[in-house]
Structures are given as structure tokens and as C-alpha cells.
Amino acid sequence: MPEAASAMATTTYRAAVSARSAPMLARGRRGATVMAVYPGAVYLRVNGFPHPGLLPVVSTDALRLPNALVLGSAAPQVGWGVQPGDRVLVGDGAVRLPGLTIRRTRVWQPVPVPTAQSRVDVPCPPAVVALASTAWVGPARALAEGALAGADLADRAEVTVGSGPGLTPSGDDVICGVLLALRLSGADRAAARLWGAVRLLTSRTTTVSACLLAEAADGYAVPSVVRLASALAGGRERGPEVGAAAREVRGIGHTSGADLLAGLVGGLAAAQQHQHERALAGLSTVVAHQFSTADPGVTS
Incomplete structure (x- = not known):
């Protein structure tokens, strides 16, 4: 659920970050570019990481990419407040958008597709x-x-x-x-x-x-x-x-x-x-x- 943060005139949302993207939030604040915006997701290209360096920020009911930062709620009713090309901040455990902070509170571990130890016959029905x-x-x-x-x-x-x-x-x-x-x-x-x-x-x-x-x-x-x-x-x-x-x-x-x-x-x-x-x-x-x-x- 969102939390009021009147001192900074922002609303803070709690979120879980994929272990595959956790380093992006663990480091100090750095710039990021908004690549795409949808009702349930915003995609950020974070500076200082090898290409593609993408951090998907998604609502709990949106498609969960394996490297996503997932809100514990639906998308903000007021929207994300950004558009492609905008600059935002990522790091120190949070994503900071205009009037909106998404703070990491835990880490989730994505599950990969299984792999065989040797070649196996997997039929496609x-x-x-x-x-x-x-x-x-x-x-x-x-x-x-x-x-x-x-x-x-x-x-x-x-x-x-x-x-x-x-x-x-x-x-x-x-x-x-x-x-x-x-x-x-x-x-x-x-x-x-x-x-x-x-x-x-x-x-x-x-x-x-x-x-x-x-x-x-x-x-x-x-x-x-x-x-x-x-x-x-x-x-x-x-x-x-x-x-x-x-x-x-x-x-x-x-x-x-x-x-x-x-x-x-x-x-x-x-x-x-x-x-x-x-x-x-x-x-x-x-x-x-x-x-x-x-x-x-x-x-x-």
C-alpha cells in the first residue's frame, strides 16, 4: 500500500525487487531514462550498467518480468507522472519519480525454466x-x-x-x-x-x-x-x-x-x-x- 510522505510532497510505495536487478537499487543514486510507460508498468534504462541496463517497474497485477521491481499494489491511480525520455533517479534502495517514490522492502527470486543435465526428448503437444x-x-x-x-x-x-x-x-x-x-x-x-x-x-x-x-x-x-x-x-x-x-x-x-x-x-x-x-x-x-x-x- 502507498504511504504518505508529506515532508517531501511525495507518495511512497513499497516494492519487491528481483534478485537479478537488486544491484541497481543497492548502489548510490544515479540517473535513469524512461524508455516506455504503460498503465501498469514503467521501464527505466539505468546509467552505469551494461546494455541493456533495464529496470522494469510493474504493478502487482501487471506482467512480471524476471528482473522487475514489483509494487505491492496496483499501479498509482494518478499515473506514473513520467513519459518516455524523462530523467529520474534510481539507487539507495528506491526509484524516485516526480511526486512518487518506490522503495525496495524485500528481494524476490525469479525461477528459471528447468534445464536437463543431458539432452532429453521434450515433446511439444x-x-x-x-x-x-x-x-x-x-x-x-x-x-x-x-x-x-x-x-x-x-x-x-x-x-x-x-x-x-x-x-x-x-x-x-x-x-x-x-x-x-x-x-x-x-x-x-x-x-x-x-x-x-x-x-x-x-x-x-x-x-x-x-x-x-x-x-x-x-x-x-x-x-x-x-x-x-x-x-x-x-x-x-x-x-x-x-x-x-x-x-x-x-x-x-x-x-x-x-x-x-x-x-x-x-x-x-x-x-x-x-x-x-x-x-x-x-x-x-x-x-x-x-x-x-x-x-x-x-x-x-
């Missing part, structure tokens, strides 16, 4: 496939296949990063889905290879989107995506929680959720195919070895 952006499944699969094969991903990343309009362009949402799918499949090296190519291009997309790409590279996403990934990893692809989580993901933004699902579908399909090919190659090697070591005195 029809309920998820049906909600994905059809046009992006193929490109997503191609990105994942390239990463799994150890191919040069520069050209593919070049045409995908920042592709499409909006605060989070479609191409970036797809890449987030692919990164999470590779992690979910235990293909950490492939995910790191893809992120290595994408990271070089994040300056060409929006600050918010660059932030979400970096979070996905570390295995973090909004809660509905984590719930969906956890259900798939747990072999509950036919359970009701999968459909519910997939529908919730699909509802993110205008196309962001559907695009992320396309990345997840394409990435899982590529990882599944890659695993099958490796299994067949291993079987062929075993069979060839058995024939090569057979008793030379025995003929067919």
Missing part, C-alpha cells in the same frame, strides 16, 4: 503448436538446427534480431522461445552459441527487447512461460496445466506470446530431431563396431 505464430515456426527451427549443428549463425541472427514492429519485435520474441527451448532440451552449448550471435546485435533492437533476450539467454522468462516449460519438462504435456499456461502465454501482448510459442515449438522440434539423429548415429557406430570385431572365421 498440439495444444501449444496450435497457439504459435505459424509463419515463425520454420525460421525458429532453422535457428535451433544451426545452433545444434555448430553452424555460423551470423546471417540468421542478422535477419531475425529486431525484425518486426513493437516494444518487443516478433523476431526477438521468437529468439527468446528458441533459447528457452534449447535450455529445456539440455542443449546448453547450442543456446550459448545462439546467444553469442544474438548478443552482438542487441543494440539494433529496443532496450526492453534486448533485456528480455538477455534474460532468456540465462533461462529466465515471465511466470506463465516458466510454468509451461516446467510442465513440458516434467512429462505433463497432456496435462491441463499445459493448455492453461500456453493460453496465458498466447495472451501476452498483441503477437509476443504467439511468437515466443513459435520459437519454443521450432526449438523443441529441432532438438528432438537432433537427438534422434544422434541416437541413430550411435546405433550405427555400435553395429559397425560389432561387425568389424566379428570372428573372421565366420562367414554368412
Whole structure:
């Protein structure tokens, strides 16, 4: 709940900061630029932190990004009092907007999508496939296949990063889905290879989107995506929680959720195919070895 602070003519809100953004508030006060403003969220680019250096400030009923500072209440009824381009202060445990202070009172720990210790076969059920952006499944699969094969991903990343309009362009949402799918499949090296190519291009997309790409590279996403990934990893692809989580993901933004699902579908399909090919190659090697070591005195 907000607290009156008449001495400073401001209203103070209590909030919980993600452990992933806690250092931004722990340091001394520094300038920050307002990047975007919505009824339930304001996105700040904080000086002195590597790109993207984004701090999302969101209300309790807004989409919870994995690095967000989350108010313990709904958004201020009077609004945030800022617009894109405005300068504000972040640090010493608080975010200071005109007439509004948001003070950190605790730290919350985001949960990453699960990762396998070795490559596993994670199926993507029809309920998820049906909600994905059809046009992006193929490109997503191609990105994942390239990463799994150890191919040069520069050209593919070049045409995908920042592709499409909006605060989070479609191409970036797809890449987030692919990164999470590779992690979910235990293909950490492939995910790191893809992120290595994408990271070089994040300056060409929006600050918010660059932030979400970096979070996905570390295995973090909004809660509905984590719930969906956890259900798939747990072999509950036919359970009701999968459909519910997939529908919730699909509802993110205008196309962001559907695009992320396309990345997840394409990435899982590529990882599944890659695993099958490796299994067949291993079987062929075993069979060839058995024939090569057979008793030379025995003929067919």
C-alpha cells in the first residue's frame, strides 16, 4: 500500500525487487531514462550498467518480468507522472519519480525454466503448436538446427534480431522461445552459441527487447512461460496445466506470446530431431563396431 510522505510532497510505495536487478537499487543514486510507460508498468534504462541496463517497474497485477521491481499494489491511480525520455533517479534502495517514490522492502527470486543435465526428448503437444505464430515456426527451427549443428549463425541472427514492429519485435520474441527451448532440451552449448550471435546485435533492437533476450539467454522468462516449460519438462504435456499456461502465454501482448510459442515449438522440434539423429548415429557406430570385431572365421 502507498504511504504518505508529506515532508517531501511525495507518495511512497513499497516494492519487491528481483534478485537479478537488486544491484541497481543497492548502489548510490544515479540517473535513469524512461524508455516506455504503460498503465501498469514503467521501464527505466539505468546509467552505469551494461546494455541493456533495464529496470522494469510493474504493478502487482501487471506482467512480471524476471528482473522487475514489483509494487505491492496496483499501479498509482494518478499515473506514473513520467513519459518516455524523462530523467529520474534510481539507487539507495528506491526509484524516485516526480511526486512518487518506490522503495525496495524485500528481494524476490525469479525461477528459471528447468534445464536437463543431458539432452532429453521434450515433446511439444498440439495444444501449444496450435497457439504459435505459424509463419515463425520454420525460421525458429532453422535457428535451433544451426545452433545444434555448430553452424555460423551470423546471417540468421542478422535477419531475425529486431525484425518486426513493437516494444518487443516478433523476431526477438521468437529468439527468446528458441533459447528457452534449447535450455529445456539440455542443449546448453547450442543456446550459448545462439546467444553469442544474438548478443552482438542487441543494440539494433529496443532496450526492453534486448533485456528480455538477455534474460532468456540465462533461462529466465515471465511466470506463465516458466510454468509451461516446467510442465513440458516434467512429462505433463497432456496435462491441463499445459493448455492453461500456453493460453496465458498466447495472451501476452498483441503477437509476443504467439511468437515466443513459435520459437519454443521450432526449438523443441529441432532438438528432438537432433537427438534422434544422434541416437541413430550411435546405433550405427555400435553395429559397425560389432561387425568389424566379428570372428573372421565366420562367414554368412
